[in-house]
Amino acid sequence: MQLLSVILYNTQGAIRRVDFRPGRLNIVTGESRTGKGALLTIVDYCLGRKSIQVPEGPITDTVAWYATLWQLDEGQAFIARPAPAVGRASSQQAMLEFGNELRQPPALEDLVVNTNVATLRTQIGRRIGIEENITNPGAGGRAPLEATLAHALLLCLQSQNEIASSTALFHRQGERGIADSLRDTIPYFLGAVPQDQAIKRAQLRGAKHALQRAQAQLRDAELAAQTIDVELRALYNEARAVGLVAEQEIPDRLTLIRILQGARVAPPPQEPHPAVDDVAQQDQYIALERQAQTLRADLARVMADRALLLDQRDGETDYQEALQLQSGRLASLGLIAAGPGSGHTAAPVCPACGQETEHADPTPEALRSSLNLLQAQLENLAEARPSQRSALIALDGQASSLRDQLASAEAALTALRTANRITDLTSADGRDFTRGRIDAILSRVDATDDAELQRLRTAAESAAATVAALEAELNDDEDREQLTSRLLLVGQDMTTYADQLELEHSEGSVRLDLARLTVVTDTERGPIRLERIGSAANWIGYHLATHLALHRYFTRQNRPVPRFLILDQPTQAHYPSDMSLQSGVPEGDADRGAVLRTFRLLYDVVEELSPGLQIIVGDHANLPEPWFRDSVEHNWRNGTKLIPAEWLS
Incomplete structure (x- = not known):
C-alpha cells in the first residue's frame, strides 16, 4: 500500500492534487x-482517524473534502472524507472505492458517504x-x-x-x-x-469452556451417585407414609427403583385411599425416632472407637520413635563386641582401649541385651501396624453405612412432619405431590449409573487433553x-x-x-x-x-x-x-x-x-x-x- 495522490476539494468543486511516485x-x-506538514495529517485523517489535526487556517477554511488515492497489490483504493461540520473536529463518515483505473479523481458532486x-x-x-x-x-x-x-x-x-x-x-x-x-x-x-x-486462541477458549462444563457435569453426577441411595430410601418412606406403596423387603437399589416407578405410574384407586390413621402414623414416627436414636448411638460408639484407635496409634508412634532413638544410640557406640558366650575363645579385651583383661567386662553383654530387647519391641510394633490399618478401614466402613441409614431415617421423619403440617391437602393431593417428587428424583437416577459416570469421565479427560494440546501450541x-x-x-x-x-x-x-x-x-x-x-x-x-x-x-x-x-x-x-x-x-x-x-x-x-x-x-x-x-x-x-x-x- 503506497500513496499516489493527496486530493483536496473546495466548496466550489475545484481540485488540488498532489501526486507522489510509489517505490x-x-x-x-x-x-x-x-x-x-499538513500532508501527514490529511493522510492520517483519510485512513480513518476520527479527529482531524490539520491546523486551523487556509486549509480548514477552504477544503470541503479530503481524499487520497492508494496503490494496492491489486488495483487502487480511493478514500475520501468530508470535512467535519462547523464547530466540530471529528467525523465518522467516509467514502471508499476500489478499482483498477482510479487515477482520475471523481468530481465533487460524485463524492458520497458510503461507509x-x-x-x-x-x-x-x-x-x-x-x-x-x-x-x-x-x-x-x-x-x-x-x-x-x-x-x-x-x-x-x-x-x-x-x-x-x-x-x-x-x-x-x-x-x-x-x-x-x-x-x-x-x-x-x-x-x-x-x-x-487468533484461531487457536479462540479454540482454546472454547475448549476451556467445554472442559469446565464436562467437569461440572461429572461433579454433579458423582455427588448424585453418593447421595442417591439415601434420597431413594427417604422417598420410599415418604411414599409409604402417604399410602402409595406398602412396606416390603428391599434387597437392592434396582428393586427400590422399580417400587418407586410403580408408585409413580400406578393408576389412582377407584375408591379414595383411606386416610392414614393418626395412631398408626404416630407409631411409625416413634419407631423412626427410636431407629434414628439407635443409629446415632451406634455412630457415636464407632467414632469413639476410631478416635481411641487413632490415639493409640499416635502413642505407639511416639514410643516407637523413642525406641528407635535409643537403639540408634546403642548401635552407634561400636562397643558391642562378641562375649565369651558367643563361641569365641579369645581372651577378653577392654571395650575402651582394646587391651586384654583378666576378667571379661559385663557391660558389653548388658548393652547387647538391651539392644536386642529394643529391636524385638520395634518388630512387635511393626507387626501390629497392618491390623491397626484393617481396623481403621472397618470402622470407617461402619461409620459410612450408619451415616447413610441415619440420613434415610431423618429424611423419613422430615417427610412425616411435612405430611402432618399439610393439613389442607386431601389424601389424593398428597399422593400427587409425592408422585411429583418421585418423578423428579428418578429422572436423576440415569446420571448416576456406572456407565454414565464413565462416559462423563471420558468426556472430561478428552476435553482436558484438547486444552493441554492447544496450550502447548500457544507457548x-x-x-x-x-x-x-x-x-x-x-x-x-x-x-x-x-x-x-x-x-x-x-x-x-x-x-x-x-x-x-x-x-x-x-x-x-x-x-x-x-x-x-x-x-x-x-x-x-x-x-x-x-x-x-x-x-x-x-x-x-x-x-x-x-x-x-x-x-x-x-x-x-x-x-x-x-x-x-x-x-x-x-x-x-x-x-x-x-x-x-x-x-x-x-x-x-x-x-x-x-x-x-x-x-x-x-x-x-x-x-x-x-x-x-x-x-x-x-x-x-x-x-x-x-x-x-x-x-x-
Whole structure:
C-alpha cells in the first residue's frame, strides 16, 4: 500500500492534487507555512482517524473534502472524507472505492458517504494482509486486542514534533492507551506470533469452556451417585407414609427403583385411599425416632472407637520413635563386641582401649541385651501396624453405612412432619405431590449409573487433553523467543544506520526496547536510553534509524504494514537561520553534512528495497546533488503552496 495522490476539494468543486511516485523517495521541499506538514495529517485523517489535526487556517477554511488515492497489490483504493461540520473536529463518515483505473479523481458532486471509519480500516487492513488476530497481553489487566490498520499506521507516520522527541518514539505514543497498543501489536506486525494464533486462541477458549462444563457435569453426577441411595430410601418412606406403596423387603437399589416407578405410574384407586390413621402414623414416627436414636448411638460408639484407635496409634508412634532413638544410640557406640558366650575363645579385651583383661567386662553383654530387647519391641510394633490399618478401614466402613441409614431415617421423619403440617391437602393431593417428587428424583437416577459416570469421565479427560494440546501450541516462552530474535535483527540495522548518521553513543549496539518503547544504545559504560542522549539531532537520527530498520524488516518479510513512511522536517535541527530555511541549504558545513547523510540514507534504503517502500519527506532541504533533485516531487517556494492562492481569494 503506497500513496499516489493527496486530493483536496473546495466548496466550489475545484481540485488540488498532489501526486507522489510509489517505490521512491518523494521530497516535498519548501518554505515554512506552505502546508508540507499538513500532508501527514490529511493522510492520517483519510485512513480513518476520527479527529482531524490539520491546523486551523487556509486549509480548514477552504477544503470541503479530503481524499487520497492508494496503490494496492491489486488495483487502487480511493478514500475520501468530508470535512467535519462547523464547530466540530471529528467525523465518522467516509467514502471508499476500489478499482483498477482510479487515477482520475471523481468530481465533487460524485463524492458520497458510503461507509464509516471502522469499516474503512477493516477493509483496507484485509487488503494489505492484516488477518484475524488477537494479542493477549497477559499482564497489567489489559484486555485482549486485535491489531488493525490503525495500529499499523502508528509505525508509518512521524510528525515534526514526534520525530524530534526524546521520550516518544512512535506516532501518537503520548496519547492515552496508544503506548500499550504499540507494545501489544508490534509483535504481530513483526511476525513473532503465528498467523493462526487468533484461531487457536479462540479454540482454546472454547475448549476451556467445554472442559469446565464436562467437569461440572461429572461433579454433579458423582455427588448424585453418593447421595442417591439415601434420597431413594427417604422417598420410599415418604411414599409409604402417604399410602402409595406398602412396606416390603428391599434387597437392592434396582428393586427400590422399580417400587418407586410403580408408585409413580400406578393408576389412582377407584375408591379414595383411606386416610392414614393418626395412631398408626404416630407409631411409625416413634419407631423412626427410636431407629434414628439407635443409629446415632451406634455412630457415636464407632467414632469413639476410631478416635481411641487413632490415639493409640499416635502413642505407639511416639514410643516407637523413642525406641528407635535409643537403639540408634546403642548401635552407634561400636562397643558391642562378641562375649565369651558367643563361641569365641579369645581372651577378653577392654571395650575402651582394646587391651586384654583378666576378667571379661559385663557391660558389653548388658548393652547387647538391651539392644536386642529394643529391636524385638520395634518388630512387635511393626507387626501390629497392618491390623491397626484393617481396623481403621472397618470402622470407617461402619461409620459410612450408619451415616447413610441415619440420613434415610431423618429424611423419613422430615417427610412425616411435612405430611402432618399439610393439613389442607386431601389424601389424593398428597399422593400427587409425592408422585411429583418421585418423578423428579428418578429422572436423576440415569446420571448416576456406572456407565454414565464413565462416559462423563471420558468426556472430561478428552476435553482436558484438547486444552493441554492447544496450550502447548500457544507457548508464551516460544513467542518471547521469536520476538527477541526479530528485535535482534531490527537492532542490527538500527546500529548500521546510526553509524552512518554519525550519531553519538552509536559505537556499540543500538536496539529497540519494546517494553519502554524507546531506543537503547549499549556502550562500555552500560545501556543509555534515548532520553539520556543529548541534542535534537541525535533524537531525530535515532528516530530515523528505528523506523527505517522496522520498515526494512516489514518489507523484506512481507509483513502486513503499509509500505510507506511519512516524515515531517527530519532536518529541522540543522536550519538555525531564516536564510538557510529560505534557500534550503544549511549554512554550516557540519549542518550540511548531517542533512546530506540523512537524505542519502533515506535514498539508499528506498533504492535497496525498491519498489517495496515509499518514503515521503516534507522538509526545508533543497540540496543540489543530482540524486536529491531527482527525488524532489514538489518545490513549494515563490508563492506555491498546498492551498492555491485563488482558493483564498
